[in-house]
Amino acid sequence: MRALVISDTHGLLRPEVLALAREAGAVLHAGDVGQPEVLTALGAATPAPVYAIRGNVDRTPPLSGLPETLLLELGGVWVYLLHDLHALDLSPEAAGIGVVISGHTHAPRLEQRGGVTFLNPGSVGPRRFRLPVACAWLHLHEGQVQAQPVTLLP
Template sequence: MRALVISDTHGLLRPEVLSLAREADATLHAGDVGQPEVLEALRAATPGPVYAVRGNVDRTPPLSDLPETLLVELGGVWVYLLHDLHGLDLSPEAAGIRVVISGHTHAPRLEERGGVTFLNPGSVGPRRFRLPVACAWLHLKGGGVRTESLTLLR
């Protein structure tokens, strides 16, 4: 299973992201969607499911109706989605979660702690400061996890 991991679109859905979504078994959006049309387009492009959580800019319906956190099983692996990692209120290791995905900072980051992969794909929305426009692939197979960072614009 290969999941496209994105965050912080802030209403901008780049054509490159739609192309990647067409190749994904699932798309995971870590919040700050910005416009409902972003999720509609992702759902139309992604052959499999699209999972999304609410970010701090998603304040009006239907985006305000998105969950703050989401736990999904993909390829035999439990994946936990939230927007701001500072809001993590559980122990992923104790809960059997292998991957925690967050956004919010717009800065790509990958870290392994206690057998858990913490992934922030960066932002694919409007460019912020000098940060790259970035996303990631999450490869999940037989309980194994591999990430692949993608920089769309430096």
């Protein structure tokens, strides 16, 4: 299973992201979608499931109806999505979660803590400050996890 992990589109869906989505077994959006058309276009670009959570800018329907968090089993691994990592209110290791995906900061980050992969793919929406425009691939197979950051614009 290869999942495309994106966040913080803020209403901007770049053609490069749509091209990557076509290659994905799943698309995971870690919030701040910005416009419902982003999810519609992602869904039209790929036959794979598109999972999205609500970010702090997703305040009006239909985006306000997205869940705040999402727990998924992909490739034998439990994956937990939330927008702001500071809002994490559980112990992923104790809960058997292998990957925690967040967004919010627009800064890509990948780290391992206590056997858990923490992934912030960065932002694929409008450039913020001098941060790159980035996303990530998440490879999940038989309980194994490998994250692969992707920089679209340095």
